[in-house]
Amino acid sequence: MGDTSRFAAATEDDTRAAIMRATYDALTSHGYANLTIQRIGDEFEKSKSLLYHHYDGKDDLLVDFLRFMLEHWEAKAECREEQDPRARLEALLDRVAGVELDEETAAFTAAMEELRGQAPHDAAYREQFTEHDRALRERFAEIIAAGIDEGSFHNVDPARAAEFLLTTVNGVRIQRVTRDDAGGVAATRAELDEYLDARLYRGDA
Amino acid sequence: MGDTSRFAAATEDDTRAAIMRATYDALTSHGYANLTIQRIGDEFEKSKSLLYHHYDGKDDLLVDFLRFMLEHWEAKAECREEQDPRARLEALLDRVAGVELDEETAAFTAAMEELRGQAPHDAAYREQFTEHDRALRERFAEIIAAGIDEGSFHNVDPARAAEFLLTTVNGVRIQRVTRDDAGGVAATRAELDEYLDARLYRGDA
DNA sequence: CATCGTTGAATGAATGTTCAGTCAGCCAGC
DNA sequence: GCTGGCTGACTGAACATTCATTCAACGATG
Incomplete structure (x- = not known):
């Protein structure tokens, strides 16, 4: 060496x-x-x-590229675990589906969604995005479970709520890069907060 | 003639x-x-x-094809207006993001999402999907406004709630065709119903 | 000298597109 | 009613371009 x-x-x-x-x-x-x-x-x-x-060829390169992109994404979604569950959940939502995105993150999201658009006809891509979604869902579920344990969240099914949050996040992401009117993100986020207040957060209006 | x-x-x-x-x-x-x-x-x-x-060429053909697909989709999402707002909302959700889809509808959805994946880099596509989303959002908003008028829905902001529903629907659709585990749709729908019960529907647990 | 990262040129296949020409049906003029 | 020109849908064979991929050769490094 x-x-x-x-x-x-x-x-x-x-x-x-x-x-x-x-x-x-x-x-x-x-x-x-x-x-x-x-x-x-x-x-x-x-x-x-x-x-x-x-690389063996174009396919080989692109498969590696998808892995590279997903790793970058997951690194980007990392956040400190020091806060309470509610703050962590809000922080994670901001991170992965925030209302305002810098240009670099916006371009990155567009690239990711364009890759995702290939998944319907490419099993390798589909597999990767399945795993990618699973990881983010786990992240949500853990935070929710921690909140329930702590007593600050209502006793919902963490897996079910996490899947719902994941779906909303993916909806935000695909809409953001495939529509000209990006304004809708704020409305979705506001209504999502209403959902969280009503269904998840304890001791709040 | x-x-x-x-x-x-x-x-x-x-x-x-x-x-x-x-x-x-x-x-x-x-x-x-x-x-x-x-x-x-x-x-x-x-x-x-x-x-x-x-057609002038490939691009011209594909632009027309996208219009053709969106028209078909919107025709598919049509539903009778005879029922009360709550039933209409549930019916529309089933129609555009139902838990179980026949094979033909599933293939159609995959094709649509694949087209949507081109939108980040094609202004013509983006414009079409912006309009397409707007139409569906209007549909949701009208039903919600009718429910509020009728007194069976809480007094939420129809536009905001509609945007949220639209985002969830688009999340369901993209996930369904880009993941191997389609099971998540049921969880999302169940949690969405919880949201509707908590935020929208009046006089229900 | 041997190795390995690196390159420019070249190859064959596939792509989008063009074009000269065929064919069937219609209309005007006889 | 027949004929001959005319239109427009339609075709097969080409076209130029672009694609992914290969390869022999080069130069630096050990």
């Missing part, structure tokens, strides 16, 4: 990261339907041919 | 309908990413070249 291998490994990881970055840029620029090896190569600092040195 | 023009028009409409059908078949068979003029032609009884006689 001399400098050699470590450097080589680092280089390879760097290259792979650069490929992911180039793929992301090409996707956001041209859309999935027009995402070609040529375009990825154009966004890539190195040559197009090098892509084939690191 | 002799037989001539009427016959000619009917023929043209028939041909166009056949093209839409062929496009739909090709889309459900191969997915949007692999939807080519060749494949559409293969599903078409007439020749591939004829597509260019009726």
Whole structure:
């Protein structure tokens, strides 16, 4: 494990990261339907041919890219566990379906939803998004269960409520990037808060 | 308005309908990413070249196809206005995001969501889905307003509640076709009913 | 010298599109 | 009522372009 291998490994990881970055840029620029090896190569600092040195082909690359995107997303959705369940739930909702998004996050969401649009006809994609949704649902369910344990939440079925929240979040995300009137997000969030007040939060109007 | 023009028009409409059908078949068979003029032609009884006689090109055809799909969807979501608001709301929810879907409707939904996945990078698509969502939101809002008028619904903001329902519906639809575990729909619907009981319906537990 | 990341050029297949031409039915003029 | 031109749906074979993929060669590094 001399400098050699470590450097080589680092280089390879760097290259792979650069490929992911180039793929992301090409996707956001041209859309999935027009995402070609040529375009990825154009966004890539190195040559197009090098892509084939690191991946078997386009499919292989895109499968890895989807994994890369989902990992980034889940890292982004991480949040500190120091607060009480109610604050954690609000924070998580803001994080994954907030009303106001910076431009970078908006572009990222658009890319993710475009990938999701391939899932109906691609079992590999569908599998990944199934797992991805499962992870977020678990996150919601744990917070809800903690709130119930603590006594600050009503005794609802955590799994059921979590699935409902997940569906709403996914609805917000797909609508945000496929509609021109983004204003609806605030209304949805306001009504979601009403739901939380009525169904989940204890000792509140 | 002799037989001539009427016959000619009917023929043209028939041909166009056949093209839409062929496009739909090709889309459900191969997915949007692999939807080519060749494949559409293969599903078409007439020749591939004829597509260019009726449309300027692939883009033109697909824009018309999206309109065709949305019109079909909205026709499908039509329902009788004879019942009371609560029954109408439940019926509409069942229609557009029911727990159990026949195979044809499921395939249709998958096709629609695949089209929606193109919207982030296609302004024409985005515009259409914006309008499409607006129509369904109006539908919800009218029913809610009727319920409030009638006194059977609480005095909520119809527009806000409608947007929330729409978001949930869109969440259900995208999840249904992009996940392997379709079971979540029932949970979402159950929790949505809880929301309706708590926030909307009057005189019910 | 050997290795490995890297490249530009090249290849064959597939894509969207064009086009010259066929065919059936209609209408005007005889 | 017949004929001949005319229109428009329709076709098959081509077209140029773009695609994913391959490969022989290069240069730096060890």
